[in-house]
Amino acid sequence: MKNNHSSLRAQSKTASLIKLIVAAVILIVLIVMPFVGGAYIRNILILIFLYMAVSQMWNLLAGYTGLVSLGMQAFIGLAGYVLALTTQQYGKPIWLAFILAAVIAVVFALIISLPIFKMKGVYFTIGTWIIAEALYVFFANWAFVKYSIGYNITVAYRMNLNTFYYLCLVIGIVSIAVVLFILRSKTGLALMAMRDNEDAAEVRGVRLYRTKLMCFLIASVVTAIAGVALYLNLAYIRPTNAFSIEWTVSMVFIVIIGGIGTIEGPIIGAIIYVLLSQILYNFAGYSNLILGIIAVILIMVAPKGIMGYLEERFAWDIFGIRRRIKPKS
Amino acid sequence: MELLIQSIVTGILLGGLYAIVGLGLSLVFGIMGLTNIAHGNLMIMCSFIVMVFGTVFNGNIILMLVLAIACMVVFGFLFQNFLVNKVIDKGPNPALLVTFGVSIVIQNALQLIFGADARSIKSAFATVNVVSSDYVSISGAYLANFVVAVVVIVLLSLFIKRTRMGRAIRASANNVRAAELMGVNTKLMYSVTMCIAMATACIAGLLVGNTFVFYPYSGPQYLIIAFGVVVIGGMGSIPGTLLGGIILGLAQLLGSYFFGTGYQIFSGYIVMLILLTVCPAGLLSNAKRK
Structure with a gap:
């Protein structure tokens, strides 16, 4: 038994070493890329980082977290307007x-969490x-932001x-790090318990409301920061593009194609x-x-996306969020 | 004062139109628990189909509608049978995302085929004023919207409650396994439901095209209206859509009366959000009665 464990541990150690080397190589390539x-390549990479972060x-x-939101464009639009107002x-x-975009995103997320966290499932969606659409109509009629x-x-x-x-590279990396950190922490365990069985999790002492709210706040802040960068890249803002469902459409596409519920997706x-x-x-x-x-x-073919398919087929797992149970030696 | 009365009357009549826009969404949700995100774009697709038949047959409105319904029933059957039915057992998200994908495809296809111009469906009664007095005037289109909506909602309720097929559909909604043990082909009933929803979407498409102008990208706007109607009235409740429609119509028209026309749609959204918060299951929800 003991032999078995130590060889397993050695195996996982070499695996993580390979992962580390690959990650370092990718990082170095990305760092020297602009030179x-x-x-053109720089521009494409910028888009990839930002879309990856919001997705x-x-x-x-x-x-x-089980919160299917179709209103993330609210945060991107707000961030874009914060950028336009502060600089123009x-x-x-x-x-x-x-900084302002992050602060406003938190405040706005806190305010709207009061009504929308009362809604469940599809009502939340x-x-x-509706909140994002209401913002669009409001901004299109607001003299302070020059109407439409x-x-x-x-x-x-x-x-x-x-x-x-x-x-943008930093925003991308931070978005991955944030998700990794959340999932590896105690909150991650709580999230998984919630996803599998909400009632059972609550009985075992998971605070559903607080955990969901925390994830929602973090998501809104990072989305807003990426939103500022997205509008720096776009260089113009109108209510129609700021609060367009297209933003969320692209996030949904990206996550479905890549694989929902995976970090690699x-x-x-x-x-x-x-x-x-x-x-x-x-x-x-x-x-x-x-x-x-x-x-x-x-x-229809692979409902879990490319990453889910690879994971099922070849047991691929690049960012391990599963906990390894430490063998007693 | 005259304007207030006019706003209230128009709001109620507009509510009829909104009710029939939301009817298909509510039916599909009530029977198979699916939120059809493509509903708004499907309805606008109906408007375009009716418009195409209108130019071919020179405005014979009954013929236009019948042909469009025939087309959409076939489309709805294919959509349900080959896409939604395949994934509906795999939890709520895949089916939701399939309708989402179809919605994007329809919207872009419409834009490709018809261009981004404003379109409308002309009819003889749209511009006629049925009632015009000092206090209130009612246009033919609005009155037709309301009357047709009420008739369709009553007929559909009777169909679901009284007929054999309606009973089979309700059985599939209540308990899939029990229904199948009693010899009901639940997947077929789902397809029938989608066909009925598409027929109501066709009628809604005609009425919307007759009342307002529409664009290939109008779908999401009507989807939100349909959502609003359905969540206010209660997901899955057929009479609830009429109530939800009237509340939403009144909210919009009164909002524009008190705060200015720019805030017509905004006040509708705010009322929706407030009602969703206070009464998350809707006013006449099926869920509460179960």
Whole structure:
């Protein structure tokens, strides 16, 4: 028995060493990329990081917490408007916009959590969407944000694109780290217990409301920060694009394609989504059509997405969130 | 004062239209527990189909509607049989996401085929004023919306309550296994339900196209209205959709009366959210009675 355990431990040690080396290599490649690759590759990588970050958050809610939200565009839109107002209206620096966006996201999430956490299941889904739509109508009729004219975010033209690239890289890595940290902590255990059986978890002392609220707040903050970066990349904002369901549509696509309830899923999904929409860019109008068909086929064939399929078939597990029970020696 | 009366009357009549927009969604949810996210886009697709038949047959409204319903019933059957029925047993999320994907496909296909222009369906009665007095005036389109909605809702309730097939459908909704043991083909009943929902969506599509202009991307807007109607009235309750529609219509028109026209839709959303919070299961929910 003892031999068996030690060999198992050695095996997992070499496995994690390989993972560490691969991760380091990928990180180094990503760090030197802006100097080696051209502006086009840099731009695509920026999009991948940002879409990955917001999808990671949608996945945290839908895949682990059971909160399927169709209203995450509310946070992206709010963040975009915070950026536009701080830099255009008041002429303040960009970093202030990031901080303000995070603060406003928390406050807004806390306020809307009062009504929407009373709703369960599909009602929560609908409620979040209605809130985002209400924000759209409100902003389109609000004189302070120039109605539906919106803003051009001119500060985006003056920033250093390499710095912006590293910022997006950090946002991407932080989003993965946040999810990993949550799932590895005690909250992660609580989340899994909740996902499997909510009543049983509550009886065993999991505070459902607090755990869900915490995940919702974290998701809204990271989504808002990524939202500021997304609007720095887009460089203009209107109520129609700020609170468009398209944002959440892309998150849903990414998570479904990659695999819901896995950390790797949003990474793979974001890479596929961004590359596919770049390829399909020349066929305007067809791109969402084709993405929609792909998503439907994937749900029919592999409902757990690419990562779920690989995990089932080959027991792949890049970011281990399962706990290894320490053998007593 | 005249304006207030006018707002209330128009709000109630508009509620009829909203009720029939939400009817299909409510039916599908009540019978198979599925939230059909494609409902709004399916309804707008109906509007386009009716419009196409309208240009071919030069505005014979009954013929247009019958042909469009025939098309959509076939479409609904295929949609349910080959997509939704395959995943409906695998928990709530896959089926929800399938309808989501179909919704995106429909919207983009419509945009590709018809372009992004505003469209409408013309009819003889749309522009006629049925009632015009000092206090209130009612246009033909609004009155037709309300009357048709009430008739369809009553007929559908009778069908579900009184007929043999209606009983089989209700049995599939209550307990799939028990229904199957009694010889009900529940998957077929699901398909029938989807076909009925598509027929009501066709009628809704015609009425919406007759009352307002529509675009290929109008679907989500009507989906939210349908959601609002259904959650206010109670998911799965057929009479509830009429109540929900009227409440939503009144909320919008009174909101625009008190706060200005820009806030018409906004006040509708706010009332929806408040009612969802106070009464999460809806006013006439099936869930409460079970």
